[in-house]
Amino acid sequence: MNSIVCITQVPDTETRIKIGGDGRSIDETGVKFVVSPYDEYALEEAVKIREAKGAGDVTVVCFGPERAQSAIRDCLARGATKAIHVIGDSLRADSLGIAKVLAAVIRSQPHDLVFVGKQGVGTDNSLVGPMLAELLGIAHVTVVTKLEVGDGKVTAYRETEIAEEVIECSLPALVAAQKGLNNPRFASIKGIMAAKKIAIESKTLADLGLAEGDVYETRVKVVAMELPREKPAGRKIDGSDPVAAAKEIVRYLHEEVKAF
Amino acid sequence: MADVLVICEVKDGKLKKSSREALTIGRQLAAAAGGSLNAFACGSSAAAAAAEAGSFGVATLHVAGDAALDAYASEHWTSAAKFAVEASSAAIVVMSATSAGRDLAPRLGARLGAGVASDVVALEWADGKLRARRPVYSGKAFATVEIGSNPAIATCRANAFPAEATGAGACEVSNLAWSAGDTKAKLVAVNVPETTEVSLADADVVVSGGRGLKETANYAMIHDLAHALGGATGASRAIVDDGWVDHHHQVGQTGRVVSPNLYIAIGISGAIQHLAGMSSSKHIVAINKDGEAPIFRVADLGVVGDLFQILPPLIEEIKKAKAH
Ligand SMILES: Cc1cc2nc3c(=O)[nH]c(=O)nc-3n(C[C@H](O)[C@H](O)[C@H](O)COP(=O)(O)OP(=O)(O)OC[C@H]3O[C@@H](n4cnc5c(N)ncnc54)[C@H](O)[C@@H]3O)c2cc1C
Numbered sequence: 001m002n003s004i005v006c007i008t009q010v011p012d013t014e015t016r017i018k019i020g021g022d023g024r025s026i027d028e029t030g031v032k033f034v035v036s037p038y039d040e041y042a043l044e045e046a047v048k049i050r051e052a053k054g055a056g057d058v059t060v061v062c063f064g065p066e067r068a069q070s071a072i073r074d075c076l077a078r079g080a081t082k083a084i085h086v087i088g089d090s091l092r093a094d095s096l097g098i099a100k101v102l103a104a105v106i107r108s109q110p111h112d113l114v115f116v117g118k119q120g121v122g123t124d125n126s127l128v129g130p131m132l133a134e135l136l137g138i139a140h141v142t143v144v145t146k147l148e149v150g151d152g153k154v155t156a157y158r159e160t161e162i163a164e165e166v167i168e169c170s171l172p173a174l175v176a177a178q179k180g181l182n183n184p185r186f187a188s189i190k191g192i193m194a195a196k197k198i199a200i201e202s203k204t205l206a207d208l209g210l211a212e213g214d215v216y217e218t219r220v221k222v223v224a225m226e227l228p229r230e231k232p233a234g235r236k237i238d239g240s241d242p243v244a245a246a247k248e249i250v251r252y253l254h255e256e257v258k259a260f
Numbered sequence: 261m262a263d264v265l266v267i268c269e270v271k272d273g274k275l276k277k278s279s280r281e282a283l284t285i286g287r288q289l290a291a292a293a294g295g296s297l298n299a300f301a302c303g304s305s306a307a308a309a310a311a312e313a314g315s316f317g318v319a320t321l322h323v324a325g326d327a328a329l330d331a332y333a334s335e336h337w338t339s340a341a342k343f344a345v346e347a348s349s350a351a352i353v354v355m356s357a358t359s360a361g362r363d364l365a366p367r368l369g370a371r372l373g374a375g376v377a378s379d380v381v382a383l384e385w386a387d388g389k390l391r392a393r394r395p396v397y398s399g400k401a402f403a404t405v406e407i408g409s410n411p412a413i414a415t416c417r418a419n420a421f422p423a424e425a426t427g428a429g430a431c432e433v434s435n436l437a438w439s440a441g442d443t444k445a446k447l448v449a450v451n452v453p454e455t456t457e458v459s460l461a462d463a464d465v466v467v468s469g470g471r472g473l474k475e476t477a478n479y480a481m482i483h484d485l486a487h488a489l490g491g492a493t494g495a496s497r498a499i500v501d502d503g504w505v506d507h508h509h510q511v512g513q514t515g516r517v518v519s520p521n522l523y524i525a526i527g528i529s530g531a532i533q534h535l536a537g538m539s540s541s542k543h544i545v546a547i548n549k550d551g552e553a554p555i556f557r558v559a560d561l562g563v564v565g566d567l568f569q570i571l572p573p574l575i576e577e578i579k580k581a582k583a584h
């Protein structure tokens with residue numbers, strides 16, 4: 001069983017966001033970059049499957065700038081066996097452009113399962129996974145909280161607003177990992193040492209036969225980015241008299257919110 | 261001129277609330293683009309929604325009535341929706357960002373070679389292009405994106421676009437010649453939790469509790485308050501991780517993003533990851549004993565006090581007020 005795990009590198013979730021000088025991206029000065037949190041679930045699942053089967057590769061694929069190398073190293077330290085880094089300015093690419101890059105890489109690799117995260121934290125698109133599956137002509141299941149691997153097929157449990165869907169797919173298939181799928185491991189010293197011996201294969205768009213125009217800002221372009229409009233300050237009341245406070249909340253709910 | 265197609269979800273012959281919201285913004289876009297508003301619905305009860313669609317200004321409802329489309333299935337829905345996009349020659353395709361819409365839009369986009377903007381909170385037609393505003397970095401910033409492809413696809417965040425009917429109108433039904441082919445993925449079961457609870461995703465009112473509740477048994481107070489208000493129950497990650505409540509209830513960056521009319525946060529500090537899931541709610545009430553808690557920065561009404569003292573009279577007062 002060979003798995004591909006698509007990972008993206010994103011600002012740590014604690015980051016204070018500042019808008020960059022171009023007015024349409026964030027200022028990356030001082031930002032700590034990490035593996036996108038949902039991609040950690042994706043990686044862990046692939047590594048677990050490899051451990052259970054005792055065979056196969058877990059190949060990490062990332063399209064991103066030079067700095068993304070540290071995220072790839074981190075994945076190798078946590079159990080991935082191979083890595084391919086397509087170097088490019090992924091923030092300027094639209095989701096279908098990213099999917100095209102990933103599809104071009106994955107087509108040339110053996111793959112039974114392709115894993116992505118439920119969403120790339122930051123851009124918060126949730127688009128690349130199903131787009132990639134479509135380009136590869138394989139089935140996809142999003143928001144997966146449990147996965148069972150059978151013979152030539154998988155059973156994926158998908159979380160919806162109100163229920164859990166159980167979906168059976170023939171392989172190859174693409175799975176978008178949701179929190180709850182597993183508990184991602186931390187990198188061990190041994191893993192970090194072993195990862196150092198693995199060469200990261202690096203590629204350019206041209207190597208993949210793709211033109212800039214296929215990938216960058218072709219269909220969707222970010223034209224502006226701004227901080228949220230400040231909300232007018234709310235009202236704070238003292239709750240040391242609980243009954244008075246309760247009455248004031250009820251008045252607010254009734255008169256201003258019209259909750260009842 | 262650009263025509264608009266709204267991909268709707270129909271349940272028992274009725275449009276879902278989220279689809280009514282998508283139709284409303286679809287109608288505004290059609291007016292701005294000088295085009296017509298059309299809709300697509302699928303499944304065996306889809307055609308029954310025609311009159312309701314007409315009341316939202318839909319000219320033609322494209323229907324794929326095959327029962328294979330009753331439950332959401334990505335491959336079937338993608339191929340049926342593509343039929344509708346082609347039949348309506350839509351330049352703008354809008355749907356709501358439900359679990360079906362989020363799954364369908366990107367697959368359809370890739371099939372059509374179209375750009376997609378997901379989870380948008382505003383849409384406009386400007387200079388012959390669809391422009392969308394969407395939260396990024398968990399709501400810590402907003403991006404304006406321009407979609408240059410034809411068609412342009414957008415999924416709308418729940419509650420961001422108020423649903424407004426225009427009155428009764430005639431809506432034509434056009435049956436698409438779609439039939440089910442083979443699929444690689446099959447829905448084998450749907451596990452619906454045995455609960456009478458309101459679902460978080462489309463609740464008008466959400467009441468959430470956090471570690472300030474001290475222990476798991478006290479979460480019952482969150483249920484009581486939510487019940488009194490007819491709302492859904494939510495939670496911070498802290499108490500989900502501690503196993504007090506199922507993770508389906510978690511609100512925040514790694515949980516659900518909600519934007520109800522009313523969000524009440526009880527004993528929740530307001531960490532940035534929690535705010536990411538609720539700060540776009542219309543009205544926010546917070547109860548916390550720490551006057552410096554960050555939750556007060558987003559609260560419209562903040563009550564500095566002990567939740568154990570305030571909740572009992574609050575639940576009583578609400579019941580009294582509702583009995584009137
Ligand atoms: C990658 C990542 C993702 C995360 N995702 C999420 C997420 O999706 N959702 C989420 O919620 N968190 C998330 N977190 C966790 C988040 O950082 C906080 O740790 C968490 O939200 C804190 O939960 P809390 O407010 O319940 O607890 P605390 O921060 O411990 O706050 C408890 C509050 O209760 C108040 N309190 C105590 N006693 C009383 C009383 N008697 N009356 C009134 N008030 C009282 C206290 O003043 C305090 O403000 C994430 C963290 C990380 C690193």
Ligand SMILES: Nc1ncnc2c1ncn2[C@@H]1O[C@H](COP(=O)(O)O)[C@@H](O)[C@H]1O
Nearest residue numbers: 006007063116117119120125126127128
């Ligand atoms: N540049 C990229 N390189 C590799 N994988 C990516 C990239 N962008 C997105 N992905 C994958 O697609 C998932 C969803 O991303 P998004 O559609 O941007 O929310 C991520 O969690 C990754 O698994």
